[in-house]
Amino acid sequence: MKCPYCSEIENKVIDSRLSKDGRTIRRRRECILCARRFTTYEKLEEILPMVVKKDGRREAFSREKITEGMKKACQKRPISITKIEEFVDALESFFQELGKKEIESSEIGEKVINNLKEWDEVAYVRFASVYRQFKDINEFMAELEGILKAKREKDQH
Numbered sequence: 001m002k003c004p005y006c007s008e009i010e011n012k013v014i015d016s017r018l019s020k021d022g023r024t025i026r027r028r029r030e031c032i033l034c035a036r037r038f039t040t041y042e043k044l045e046e047i048l049p050m051v052v053k054k055d056g057r058r059e060a061f062s063r064e065k066i067t068e069g070m071k072k073a074c075q076k077r078p079i080s081i082t083k084i085e086e087f088v089d090a091l092e093s094f095f096q097e098l099g100k101k102e103i104e105s106s107e108i109g110e111k112v113i114n115n116l117k118e119w120d121e122v123a124y125v126r127f128a129s130v131y132r133q134f135k136d137i138n139e140f141m142a143e144l145e146g147i148l149k150a151k152r153e154k155d156q157h
Contacts, residue, residue: 001029001040008033021089048096049103058102061095063088070112073127077120087115121147 002009010032017026025042048061070084091111095103109131116124125144134140 003031003034003036004038005036006031006034048092049098049100051105051108052102053105061092061103063092066091066108066112069127069130070116070123073116073123074120077123079119079123083119121151 001011003011008031011029012032013027014030014037015028018024019026023043027040027042028037029040030037050058051061052058067084067088070088071081074084091108094111095108113124113127113131116127125147128143129140132139132143134143
């Protein structure tokens, strides 16, 4: 591990701790040359399936892409970053445990959109407007009417 301050390769581990989820090791290191300390994180490289896009392209599974999309949908809504990250952790584990070599992007999108629908209607609509690629305002209105109808039915029971 290269020192971020002086680029020296020689360093020593001062402290190692397992993260709360047990999937990452945090290591405090000290550079042999400049004696400055820095932190590294060690995580098992997990084999995740390739994602097959709507147009047939394939790309690596990206938890960052999912997290960013959810953060945008949840911006200025009462949903914590921690809640989003926990959901993405669970989603990543789910797809890893499936053992498939490839998954459709729609499988990921449906899990995200269904989760957002439970959390917050505004975040759901924001994500749906991009994910569902509404062609015009009528399609968008139909989606909103469906949400309102479901809410009315829920309130009546």
